[in-house]
Amino acid sequence: MSSYSPIGPVVGVVGAGQLARMTQQPAIALGVELRVLANAPDESAARVIVDTRIGDYRDLGDLRAFAKGCDAITFDHEHVPTEHISALAADGFAVHPGAEALVHAQDKAVMRERLTALGAPCPAWARVSGTEDVTAFAAEHGWPVVLKAVRGGYDGRGVWVCRSVADAEAALAAGVPLMAEAFVPFERELAVLVARSPHGQGVSYPVVETVQQDGICVEVLAPAPGLDPEEAAQAQRIALQIAHELGVTGLLAVEMFDTGHGLVVNELAMRPHNSGHWTIEGARTSQFEQHLRAVLDLPLGSPAMTAPVVVMANLLGGDDPDLFERYEHVMAHDPGIKVHFYGKQVRPGRKIGHVTAVGDDLDTVRARARHAAVHLTTGEYT
Amino acid sequence: MSSYSPIGPVVGVVGAGQLARMTQQPAIALGVELRVLANAPDESAARVIVDTRIGDYRDLGDLRAFAKGCDAITFDHEHVPTEHISALAADGFAVHPGAEALVHAQDKAVMRERLTALGAPCPAWARVSGTEDVTAFAAEHGWPVVLKAVRGGYDGRGVWVCRSVADAEAALAAGVPLMAEAFVPFERELAVLVARSPHGQGVSYPVVETVQQDGICVEVLAPAPGLDPEEAAQAQRIALQIAHELGVTGLLAVEMFDTGHGLVVNELAMRPHNSGHWTIEGARTSQFEQHLRAVLDLPLGSPAMTAPVVVMANLLGGDDPDLFERYEHVMAHDPGIKVHFYGKQVRPGRKIGHVTAVGDDLDTVRARARHAAVHLTTGEYT
Numbered sequence: 234m235s236s237y238s239p240i241g242p243v244v245g246v247v248g249a250g251q252l253a254r255m256t257q258q259p260a261i262a263l264g265v266e267l268r269v270l271a272n273a274p275d276e277s278a279a280r281v282i283v284d285t286r287i288g289d290y291r292d293l294g295d296l297r298a299f300a301k302g303c304d305a306i307t308f309d310h311e312h313v314p315t316e317h318i319s320a321l322a323a324d325g326f327a328v329h330p331g332a333e334a335l336v337h338a339q340d341k342a343v344m345r346e347r348l349t350a351l352g353a354p355c356p357a358w359a360r361v362s363g364t365e366d367v368t369a370f371a372a373e374h375g376w377p378v379v380l381k382a383v384r385g386g387y388d389g390r391g392v393w394v395c396r397s398v399a400d401a402e403a404a405l406a407a408g409v410p411l412m413a414e415a416f417v418p419f420e421r422e423l424a425v426l427v428a429r430s431p432h433g434q435g436v437s438y439p440v441v442e443t444v445q446q447d448g449i450c451v452e453v454l455a456p457a458p459g460l461d462p463e464e465a466a467q468a469q470r471i472a473l474q475i476a477h478e479l480g481v482t483g484l485l486a487v488e489m490f491d492t493g494h495g496l497v498v499n500e501l502a503m504r505p506h507n508s509g510h511w512t513i514e515g516a517r518t519s520q521f522e523q524h525l526r527a528v529l530d531l532p533l534g535s536p537a538m539t540a541p542v543v544v545m546a547n548l549l550g551g552d553d554p555d556l557f558e559r560y561e562h563v564m565a566h567d568p569g570i571k572v573h574f575y576g577k578q579v580r581p582g583r584k585i586g587h588v589t590a591v592g593d594d595l596d597t598v599r600a601r602a603r604h605a606a607v608h609l610t611t612g613e614y615t
Numbered sequence: 616m617s618s619y620s621p622i623g624p625v626v627g628v629v630g631a632g633q634l635a636r637m638t639q640q641p642a643i644a645l646g647v648e649l650r651v652l653a654n655a656p657d658e659s660a661a662r663v664i665v666d667t668r669i670g671d672y673r674d675l676g677d678l679r680a681f682a683k684g685c686d687a688i689t690f691d692h693e694h695v696p697t698e699h700i701s702a703l704a705a706d707g708f709a710v711h712p713g714a715e716a717l718v719h720a721q722d723k724a725v726m727r728e729r730l731t732a733l734g735a736p737c738p739a740w741a742r743v744s745g746t747e748d749v750t751a752f753a754a755e756h757g758w759p760v761v762l763k764a765v766r767g768g769y770d771g772r773g774v775w776v777c778r779s780v781a782d783a784e785a786a787l788a789a790g791v792p793l794m795a796e797a798f799v800p801f802e803r804e805l806a807v808l809v810a811r812s813p814h815g816q817g818v819s820y821p822v823v824e825t826v827q828q829d830g831i832c833v834e835v836l837a838p839a840p841g842l843d844p845e846e847a848a849q850a851q852r853i854a855l856q857i858a859h860e861l862g863v864t865g866l867l868a869v870e871m872f873d874t875g876h877g878l879v880v881n882e883l884a885m886r887p888h889n890s891g892h893w894t895i896e897g898a899r900t901s902q903f904e905q906h907l908r909a910v911l912d913l914p915l916g917s918p919a920m921t922a923p924v925v926v927m928a929n930l931l932g933g934d935d936p937d938l939f940e941r942y943e944h945v946m947a948h949d950p951g952i953k954v955h956f957y958g959k960q961v962r963p964g965r966k967i968g969h970v971t972a973v974g975d976d977l978d979t980v981r982a983r984a985r986h987a988a989v990h991l992t993t994g995e996y997t
Contacts, residue, residue, distance in 0.1 A: 237657035240958055241939055258640045261663050262895075264939070264956030264968070275619035281643050283665055513644075517951050517973075532947035539921055557623055557646070565914035569899050574646030576622055586646070591899075 239266040242529055245299055246270070246278070247290050248309025251575035251584070252505045252521075253278035255513070259522035265529070269309070270299045278309070280576045293317045300326045305528040307483055308504055311339045312385070329431070329482035329528035330503045337479050338503040342383045342412045351478050353471055354497050357415040367401040367413055374415040380404040381412055392448060417497050419490035423457050424508035425472035428523045431482045431530045436523070437469040438516060438536040443488070443508050449582075452602070453545040455511045455538065458595055460491075468496055475501070483527045484509070484520060507547065507584075512536075514571050514589050515543030540591040542598045546606035548586040550579040556586075556609055563588075563605045570605045621648040624911055627681055628652070628660070629672050630691025633957035633966070634887045634903075635660035637895070641904035647911070651691070652681045660691070662958045675699045682708045687910040689865055690886055693721045694767070711813065711864035711910035712885045719861050720885040724765045724794045733860050735853055736879050739797040749783040749795055756797040762786040763794055774830060799879050801872035805839050806890035807854035810905045813864045813912045818905070819851040820898060820918040825870070825890050831966075834984070837893045837925040840977055842873075850878055857883070865909045866891070866902060889929065889966075894918075896953050896971050897925030922973040924980045928988035930968040932961040938968075938991055945970075945987045952987045 241264035246253040249271035257278065260267040268284040279285040288295035290313050300306050300321055306328045318332035330338075337344040345358045357374045360383075361367050371378050380401060382391035393404035394416065404411065422445060426438040440460055444452035457465070472487040475498075479485075486506035488499040509520035518526075518534025526533055548556075556579065563570060567590075574586040588609065590601040607615050623646035628635040631653035639660065642649040650666040661667040670677030672695050682688050682703055688710045700714035712720075719726040727740045739756045742765075743749050753760050762783060764773035775786035776798065786793065804827060808820040822842055826834035839847070854869040857880075861867075868888035870881040891902035900908075900916025908915055930938075938961065945952060949972070956968040970991065972983040989997050 237662060240960065241956065254643060257663070258643055261636060261640055261958075262953070262955045264958055266662070266958075280619060280648070280665060281639070281663075283662060283667070285665070526946065531942055533950065534946065535950040537951070560913055564908065564916065568915065568917040569919070571644070571899075573644045574623065576643075576646055576648075578622065 239302075241265050242304040243268060243284075243302055244525060244528060245303035245306045246309050247296065247299070247306065247313055249276040249278035249282075249285065250309045251277045251577070253309040254281055254575060255510075255573070256505065256521040256525065257281050258513070259519060259525055263522070263525060265525055268299070268303060270295070277575045277577055291317075293320055296321060297324065300324070303327075305329055307524065307528045308335070310504070311335065311502070315339060327528075331480065331482065334479045334481045335503055338501045340384055341381055341386075341500075342410075344501055345412070345414075347479065348475065348498055351474070353475060354495065356417050356497055359413050361411050361413045364398060364402055364405065367395070367405070368398060370413040377416040379414040379416050381414065382407070383410040383412055385409070390448075417490045417492060417499075419497070420493045421457075421491045422499070423460070423468060423489045423491050423496070424453070424506070425468045425487045425489065426484060426506060426509040426512075426520060427469070427472045427476050427487070428484050428520075428527045428533050428536075429473075429476040429481050430527045430533060433477075434533050435473050435476060436533045436536050437473055438509065438512060438520070439538060440465045440468045441508055441511070449547070449549070449584075450507050451547050451549070452599075453508050453511050454595065454599065455515055455543040455545075457491075464491075464496065471496065471498065482530075484524045507587075510573070510587050511543045511545040511589055513573070514591055515539055515545075541593050542595050543589065543591050544595075544599045544602040545587055545589045546602040547584055548574075548588065548606055548610050550577075550581055550583040550585045551610045552581065553612065554579040559609050559612060562614070563608050566608075567601055567605060570601060572605070572609070621684075623647050624686040625650060625666075625684060626907060626910060627685035627688045628691050629678065629681070629688065629695055631658040631660035631664075631667065632691050633659045633959070635691040636663055636957060637892075637955070638887065638903040638907065639663050640895070641901060641907055645904070645907060647907055650681070650685060652677070659957045659959055673699075675702055678703060679706065682706070685709075687711055689906065689910045690717070692886070693717065693884070697721060709910075713862065713864065716861045716863045717885055720883045722766055723763055723882075724792075726883055727794070727796075729861065730857065730880055733856070735857060736877065738799050738879055741795050743793050743795045746780060746784055746787065749777070749787070750780060752795040759798040761796040761798050763796065764789070765792040765794055767791070772830075799872045799874060799881075801879070802875045803839075803873050804881070805842070805850060805871045805873050805878070806835070806888070807850045807869045807871065808866060808888060808891040808894075808902060809851070809854045809858050809869070810866050810902075810909045810915050810918075811855075811858040811863050812909045812915060815859075816915050817855050817858060818915045818918050819855055820891065820894060820902070821920060822847045822850045823890055823893070831929070831931070831964075832889050833929050833931070834981075835890050835893050835927040836977070836981065837897055837920065837927075839873075846873075846878065853878065853880065864912075866906045889969075892955070892969050893925045893927040893971055895955070896973055897921055897927075923975050924977050925971065925973050926977075926981045926984040927969055927971045928984040929966055930956075930970065930988055930992050932959075932963055932965040932967045933992045934963060935994065936961040941991050941994060944996070945990050948990075949983055949987060952983060954987070954991070 439456040442457040821838040824839040
């Protein structure tokens with residue numbers, strides 16, 4: 234808890250991961266006093282935010298105590314129970330996004346129902362509760378069938394690409410509510426990040442390409458290379474329409490499949506998103522500043538790019554816990570590379586940071602980002 | 616005091632003003648654990664740095680307790696007694712800049728002696744201890760005579776432009792050690808910011824023009840408009856030479872007069888400097904990141920500009936304490952303007968923040984920065 238009186242507006246962020254941590258950078262500039270609800274004082278954001286409260290985001294009492302005195306409440310993750318968010322709003326707190334919007338990022342079946350009703354491009358889908366439902370779905374739409382946990386999945390967890398009944402039974406054995414989606418053959422994955430304020434102002438960042446490995450985003454290319462301008466505009470219209478129809482306040486990231494003959498919406502997130510980390514250096518207004526402006530109902534900032542090409546590469550933990558000794562090579566090799574560490578202990582596969590390169594030529598910029606990411610995480614010289 | 620174990624290197628900053636506060640932004644990205652020595656928990660940097668220690672920078676015991684566990688020690692201001700800095704270094708702490716360099720930013724007479732010996736362009740100068748010394752100096756160099764406090768002045772304080780013996784006697788009445796300098800008629804003021812690492816790597820940012828009112832910097836234009844490239848290169852050579860000869864580690868800001876027929880060195884500062892705030896958005900590596908890299912002896916970052924023109928305008932406090940209500944107009948009027956508040960209570964004339972505009976055309980960019988600064992500090996629409 235802090236020992237000073239706030240001067241600027243107070244924004245409370247539930248959750249203290251790297252998204253809350255990176256939000257502290259523009260909060261410092263804007264004079265916004267950030268408060269986080271952390272599980273422990275050594276979490277990523279708790280290390281850099283003075284007004285850290287320790288508590289349980291699943292406990293309404295903890296949430297109410299945390300919210301007291303905040304000018305706005307927002308989230309580092311989607312795991313706060315929807316009914317608690319409604320209760321905070323009923324108490325009079327300004328919660329952004331609100332429960333009625335956020336449920337679409339928490340519950341994939343609710344999301345699919347709503348997007349289907351809106352006419353947004355979705356794969357065929359159905360709620361499933363057992364093997365019979367899955368085989369019936371496969372009979373209509375073919376294998377593979379993608380089974381997804383309706384709630385709680387991320388980074389590939391909670392998603393099973395099933396090529397047979399046996400695969401489906403393994404997924405069903407997880408014992409969580411599932412839904413089925415038709416497998417979408419795609420050429421690449423895109424993401425559109427938009428922001429919407431309570432007043433209704435909306436802005437869209439350029440469409441980006443996200444490169445995934447084993448269900449985890451490893452690289453983001455901004456703007457999406459070679460994307461037809463009309464398709465890019467359509468992707469931005471879809472995302473802004475979803476934000477408007479769902480009443481999103483704050484950021485909305487819309488992950489899409491580019492099938493080569495159209496776009497299909499994959500997932501929604503209503504917070505700063507890995508696909509938008511490139512905006513810290515690559516856009517006039519970073520996604521973290523934009524989110525703060527939106528949840529405080531301030532006019533939104535310019536999403537214009539600061540350079541023709543920006544590439545972000547995630548740093549996934551390897552075996553060696555000491556990354557800092559590798560700064561020497563990376564910084565000397567490329568004085569323009571930007572390194573972001575999240576203040577997390579290294580664990581294999583864990584997202585512990587990212588690097589960003591900015592420039593004019595995609596191949597050059599991408600090679601720079603990869604070089605830094607490979608060296609920082611493995612020590613290899615490429 | 617923090618309740619977690621550091622993961623990254625720990626940098627201790629003595630002083631908790633806006634310079635330490637803005638250093639927290641790149642520290643978050645680099646995973647550097649910042650610690651500050653503050654006078655009180657509500658100071659500018661203490662509001663955004665978890666590991667804030669309260670103590671007296673004039674007390675060697677407080678400094679030693681603060682330094683324990685830091686991988687490097689640096690400064691938010693020049694007021695730490697030189698002998699305490701030497702004592703910390705003798706204890707084995709990595710202090711950057713060291714006492715032998717920093718004394719040139721603390722003591723103007725020592726600075727003049729050394730720069731004169733190095734052949735750097737300086738005005739005529741002399742130590743003075745009474746009216747007789749000043750009149751003798753004026754007899755040789757003419758009026759006005761600029762009297763300066765040898766130690767402790769900033770933002771125009773501790774500087775007296777004397778046009779007569781009566782003026783000089785008023786300055787002498789301050790009762791602090793003084794020196795005299797010949798008045799330099801100048802066309803404009805320039806500043807060069809360079810960084811030097813303990814390994815001896817040096818980089819220079821582009822030369823900027825600083826616009827002063829009543830001895831306080833109100834505006835910085837990057838790069839200095841219309842500066843002859845040879846004169847710009849000379850200014851950078853002078854600054855890098857001073858950094859090298861004085862053994863500066865960290866940043867060195869060199870303020871210069873552009874007389875229209877040459878350059879004259881005015882002041883030195885060895886820390887992030889107001890004339891370098893434009894680098895946060897305007898250079899690939901901000902001065903705050905550069906300072907961290909230098910004091911940790913990491914390879915230095917690119918000082919390249921991110922756009923052709925960058926203008927920074929300081930926000931000086933007016934009569935109205937609530938600046939946040941003026942965000943609406945400024946952000947809606949110019950979605951690309953970048954606002955920085957320092958988390959300080961408003962007092963008339965106090966530096967409470969700055970704004971930065973980035974673009975292609977000087978007149979346009981300067982007008983944008985001015986519009987935002989005027990509105991935020993006065994509420995006027997221009």
